[in-house]
Amino acid sequence: MEFLNWSYQGMVATITINRPPANALSSGLLKELSAVLDEVEANEEIRVVLIHGEGRFFSAGADIKEFTTIETGEAFAELSTYGQDLFERMERFPKPIIAAIHGAALGGGLELAMGCHFRLVADNAKLGLPELQLGLIPGFAGTQRLPRYVGAARAAEMLFTSEPITGLEAVQYGLANHAYPESELLENAYKMAKKIAKKSPVSIKAAIELLNYSKTDKFQEGVKKEAKLFGEVFISNDGKEGISAFIEKREPNFTGK
Numbered sequence: 001m002e003f004l005n006w007s008y009q010g011m012v013a014t015i016t017i018n019r020p021p022a023n024a025l026s027s028g029l030l031k032e033l034s035a036v037l038d039e040v041e042a043n044e045e046i047r048v049v050l051i052h053g054e055g056r057f058f059s060a061g062a063d064i065k066e067f068t069t070i071e072t073g074e075a076f077a078e079l080s081t082y083g084q085d086l087f088e089r090m091e092r093f094p095k096p097i098i099a100a101i102h103g104a105a106l107g108g109g110l111e112l113a114m115g116c117h118f119r120l121v122a123d124n125a126k127l128g129l130p131e132l133q134l135g136l137i138p139g140f141a142g143t144q145r146l147p148r149y150v151g152a153a154r155a156a157e158m159l160f161t162s163e164p165i166t167g168l169e170a171v172q173y174g175l176a177n178h179a180y181p182e183s184e185l186l187e188n189a190y191k192m193a194k195k196i197a198k199k200s201p202v203s204i205k206a207a208i209e210l211l212n213y214s215k216t217d218k219f220q221e222g223v224k225k226e227a228k229l230f231g232e233v234f235i236s237n238d239g240k241e242g243i244s245a246f247i248e249k250r251e252p253n254f255t256g257k
């Protein structure tokens, strides 16, 4: 594995995102995550999965630099569908997956965390979907999962302003379950994971299957629509301007074209 480390001890597997400087989710990293999930699913000794980031951040989102190598809207929509399917698999995964978020979970990073069964955060972490700042939209099901956790109006504000919320706010909004000082986050996440690992894997698997029924057919329709629009927005002039502005470290100038 090039971008992820993983190991397990005492029924708890730890997946560490390790792609400096920002743990950006390149397509290679997403493929590795899929392969790790295969191994974790097949291993009967593992009952709970904890996912966190090495370095300063959980993850700053999809790899914006890799975006410049993608030429067509269709290819962008395919990337979107790949991430959506992977995070959907996580939400349906038969073993609980907990995200422990420090630093920042932005864009695809937050979308990955929202595909986990729940989130624990550092109280000063930043969580947001800043894609509109890039002249884009979220593409890994963020437009469908965020309103489920925080409500439509808060999701709209987070999308329209691109401003992140803090870990403490994420708990108030229902996006994260508990916030801790950053230095105590992992220790508390392991405590929680070990508690859950004592439960029957049979009943955990059934509970996860049932929790997924609370999603409506509209969720799946919304996800498909998101991938289509993700490709369309990417090929707009504003999409190109937003990505160039990020790479050139300047404010974008959007024209509506």
Ligand SMILES: C/C=C/C(=O)SCCNC(=O)CCNC(=O)[C@H](O)C(C)(C)COP(=O)(O)OP(=O)(O)OC[C@H]1O[C@@H](n2cnc3c(N)ncnc32)[C@H](O)[C@@H]1OP(=O)(O)O
Pocket: 021, 022, 024, 057, 060, 061, 062, 063, 064, 065, 080, 083, 104, 106, 107, 108, 109, 130, 131, 134, 137, 138, 139, 140
């Ligand atoms: C379908 C999904 C779509 C998406 O996910 S689109 C991406 C959404 N995410 C974002 O828009 C977040 C972009 N990043 C940031 O806002 C900031 O960065 C941070 C808040 C994460 C950190 O800010 P600071 O502490 O000032 O560090 P820094 O100098 O901006 O970043 C350190 C290095 O990390 C690279 N980087 C950060 N985020 C990404 C990314 N998402 N993709 C690729 N590279 C990224 C930067 O460019 C830079 O690199 P260098 O040192 O070479 O200049």
